[in-house]
Amino acid sequence: MSGFSTARLKMVDGQVRTNDVTDRRVLDAMLTVPREAFVPADRQALAYLDLDLDVSEGAAKRFLIKPQLTGKLLQAAEIGEGDNVLVVGCATGYLAALTAKLARQVTATECDSALAAKAKAALNLANVTCKAAACAEGDPSAAPFDVIILNGATEVVPEALLGQLKEGGRLVGVSAESRPPRAIIVTHTHGEFGHRALFDAAAPVLPGLERAAAFVF
Numbered sequence: 001m002s003g004f005s006t007a008r009l010k011m012v013d014g015q016v017r018t019n020d021v022t023d024r025r026v027l028d029a030m031l032t033v034p035r036e037a038f039v040p041a042d043r044q045a046l047a048y049l050d051l052d053l054d055v056s057e058g059a060a061k062r063f064l065i066k067p068q069l070t071g072k073l074l075q076a077a078e079i080g081e082g083d084n085v086l087v088v089g090c091a092t093g094y095l096a097a098l099t100a101k102l103a104r105q106v107t108a109t110e111c112d113s114a115l116a117a118k119a120k121a122a123l124n125l126a127n128v129t130c131k132a133a134a135c136a137e138g139d140p141s142a143a144p145f146d147v148i149i150l151n152g153a154t155e156v157v158p159e160a161l162l163g164q165l166k167e168g169g170r171l172v173g174v175s176a177e178s179r180p181p182r183a184i185i186v187t188h189t190h191g192e193f194g195h196r197a198l199f200d201a202a203a204p205v206l207p208g209l210e211r212a213a214a215f216v217f
Contacts, residue, residue, distance in 0.1 A: 008035065035064070080146070085099050092122060093118070093123045154173060
């Protein structure tokens with residue numbers, strides 16, 4: 001077993017399973033997808049650590065969220081084999097690659113066009129479409145979605161994304177609208193949206209989903 005394969009197994013056993021992720025499909029995906037393939041070469045040694053991993057190469061910081069949070073969000077989303085899924089702020093594409101193991105079709109958006117190009121090259125999967133787009137915009141052309149997953153946090157209600165949920169669909173991510181930040185699931189039922197907190201969680205805020213700066217005298 002290679003060094004990365006061993007690290008991947010330790011990540012799943014030590015970080016993901018121990019945080020109450022029991023969904024076999026999610027665990028199998030995380031055991032299969034090589035996280036190091038979505039990390040710049042000079043940071044691959046950090047690929048399996050329990051941290052939000054900076055994969056940006058420009059001024060704007062972009063991250064792969066912690067493995068344990070990734071697993072818990074995927075489990076909460078309950079992605080079905082026939083689902084159409086949107087991954088928002090995919091960075092280099094790791095979360096989209098995991099989602100592709102679970103869903104019929106995945107659309108991944110990334111606001112950094114250079115990273116979007118890297119994600120598209122790294123993914124190269126028949127059931128994944130990767131696009132450069134603002135995080136707050138989603139992808140109306142591929143909507144409606146059964147599931148929307150945020151690869152990070154939002155400080156505002158993502159109205160445009162919620163509008164792209166199918167009836168019966170759900171959005172999962174981290175809400176940092178108040179303290180402490182929490183992982184949430186938003187369900188679209190009978191034309192209304194229900195919000196439910198899942199667990200305390202922290203993640204970098206996605207570009208374009210920040211709270212507007214307050215005026216200060």
